[in-house]
Amino acid sequence: MNSPSFNAWKLVSLSPLPVWALVLLGVGLVLGIALAAWGVRREPSRGRKLLLWGLRIGAGVAAFFFLLEPGIRHLQVARMKNRVAVLVDRSASMNFPSEPGGPTRSAQVAAFLEKAAPTFASWQDRFTVEVYGVDPELAPVTAAQLAQEPARAGTTDLLAALRSAASGGQGSRKLSGVLLFSDGADNTELKAGAVGRARAALTDLGVPVSTFLVGQEALKDLSVEGLKVDDFAFVRNSLTVEVEIHGRGFSGQDIPVVLSQEGKTVASKLVKMTTGDDVKPVSFTFTPDQTGRFVYTVTVPTFPDEAVSDNNSRSFTLKVIRDRVRVLLVVGRPSWDERFLRGLLKQDANVDLVSFYILRTLSDDPGVSNERELSLIPFPMEEIFDTKLHTFDVVIFQNFGYSDPSLSIAEYERNLERYIHEGGAFVMIGGDSVLGEGRASMPTLMEALPVEAAGPANADPFKPRLTPEGLRHPVTSIGTGAASTEGTWGELAPIPGANLTRARPGATVLMDHPFMTVDGKNAPLVSVWDYGRGRAMVVATDATWSWAFTAHREGSPNRAYDRFWGNALRWLVRDPDLTTLKVTADPPSVEPGRPVGVVVQARMADYQPAEGAQVRVELFSVATQKPVAVQTGTTGADGVVRLEFAPPAPGPYKLLASAKKGETDLGKGEDAVAVRAVGPELSDASVRPTLMEQIASITEGKAYKLPQDGMPDVPLLDPPVVEVGRAKDQPLWDRWYYLVALIALLGAEWFARRRFGYV
């Protein structure tokens, strides 16, 4: 009766009655049986009672069978083929040896997959086995490729790979299981282990993941890990860098750890490894003394038998910024110029002011019998001009210069000159004691200044004149534009006298005297220049206070004095916003094999964007002190251009930029970039069996370790069975003997009841 094409059957009800009707009738049948049982409850004969119950139950079942109309449904069905995803970690750490002197971890996986090929073949009636490399995207891979092509992914993200495998695959085939081959060195979502969200995500996969750990734990390796440092630090403020030194196989050994800044050792420490697999935290506290971006490197020695040598150093860039500008104000004698400058500097929250005023000289007689009656302190020349000089961002000499041995700085002039040359900032404010007027000459210090004395001072009041350079220079640019700047200066009160000076070659004169001349040129009033790595400025008068006070005589308040000195301080300390060429490494720390990017922003002297400027950037190796590559480009309308260098060798680099627009030099700028020797992937050669076991446990898979003799019996979900063809129903109830049986049972019960005296 069954067609040969049908390969399955099932019992079904063929009754046309709706379900509710069947339910009602069923309930009626149950009640009928119950009533019959109730009716014979007092029957003393157990046999009679059982006979009557049995007959009524039999009749009930027969009636129910009659109502349900049972039938056999013949079916044509097929079993679906599911997927089994074999995921092989292709991160760079899989190139590490699986055991000392052994094949790489990838090669070990390849060997195992070749051995497992017959098992995979035996699964083919139920599963399609798909082998993927995790790179970090899933890509089909063969055992031969695993053995020949080195793994190269910079990160290990096992969870993403599992998610991808669960959601992807060929057609609509369901996933029956995952076989995951990895060293477990996850450095993304599962870095901290299968906990929290990661654990929930693994549970949500809904398929067993069987893990195969590759690699042994007993490698010998030393690595710098767990670097913790802020992106920026404040100059002259202590800073702490924390690292973890991970040593495997160095039990009992002392390991020197060195922190260096671009080749110069900053600090070093010795750590002792106490166990065979030990992680020791090391912290370095140091105080950067210069602003800018620098490359720092933490290094441990490389031992000959280490598994990985590239992870023995780790570089990072640190941007050192100023928190407050530290200003040293040295004043030759109290004056109104000093008083207003002090008032301005003291009220500026960004300025940390240290002052020393000469309130009394040896020729002054304070008229006291005991020095205790005076509040004066000795002038601490050695402390401020020798030991503490480097701690100041700006040194201001205000009409300061003495030949008196107790007040002369002749002994410290060279210190000051070197301080400026090595990156300091210096301002000399004129007056009747300096710049050719005074009590002392300071020939060494004068070398660092943009002007030199040229004769006696002129005490005639005058209105200073802004030079073309001064119109656009950030120091004297006190308006919102050139016209505003010129107008503001023009409205200011006259200056009562100036020192006569001569600009040195290379100096930029920002303001000059309108009629006092030197060598046929107008005498400079405000002059600036770069001296070595530092900057110097000379204001050839001690009367700028009149811009602060006298300027208010007509009742129109202005802030020209505040802006002038504020600009001067910002320019002197090289405020990044005041540079015409801004160079920014993009990003400041580059992973191995990645290009080095740099963004250059060029501005004209008036600080407008320099469109179409020719920019040249040199990638300079700090380690070898040699240029590595040069890139050129042209700025866009916003004065910005981004350039890119091919991936260089690991190490610290400087990006040295210069720009020109036509024949106009737009200045120079620099930034630092660290090209890492190893990314996070190669910094740790260890394997993580615990993570692999966790993944297997959470997903109800099993955890194994390579090598294995063959494919073990991994848990996989059975593929589902589905109806793929026609069905045929064969009724079972439409037979005469079913009806006879029902009537016979009911008749027999009736007869028995009559016989037992119940009717």
Next chain:
Amino acid sequence: MPVRSLTRRNLLLATSALVPLLSRRAAAFGEKSRFIPAVARHGGRWDGRLSGLRRLAWELQRRTSVEVVPDARPFALSSPDLFEYPFLYFGGDGPFPALSDAEVSNLRRYLTYGGFVFGDANDGSDGDGFDASFRREMARVLPQSPLKEAPSTHVVFKSFFLLDAAPGRLLHKPLPLVASVGKRAAIIYSQNDVAGAWSRSESGDYEFDVSPGGEPQRELAIRLGINLCMYALCLDYKDDAVHLPLILNKRR
């Protein structure tokens, strides 16, 4: 008040004392950079202590490194020229009429943008005379900054000499009053006729006796005057951290 007799010795001394003021480059580099006291010319008797200011300038030149121009410059309080002289002496003997609105406005601007006023009751008045007029007018000039007694720790007591009080020709009030603009004392006011203790006659003698302390008190008054000038020139310099340990040690 007794006046010292004009002897040849006193005349020579007084004359020689002025020599330093005329020496060096007193006007070689713009005298306005030097310390020149301006004097407020108001409607009352304002000019009774000009010789005292001259004497103070002389003492300032002799005892400190400050360069001075000795002659005080009187100005009307409405004069814009005040803005070339950040130190203004505002003294008087007896009451004076209310300042005009222009004077009040000019003086307010003067004090707001950095000027300093030393008020000095030449009549030693308290609640009447100059005192009443000065308090009334300063309340108009700086209504937001009332005069308050200076604490004994105020920097004016250590800006050059270490002082414990602020005596003048008299010693009615050991501590002066202060009105501040921000953290800066814009007005310091004494009811002790400080300039009276400085004043000398043309013959060089001190014009007024000093009580109750006599000549030692006069010396303290001169020191107070120098401290006032130093404060006007250096502000709170002596409150800088570098000075504090030494000053505390000296005050023990």
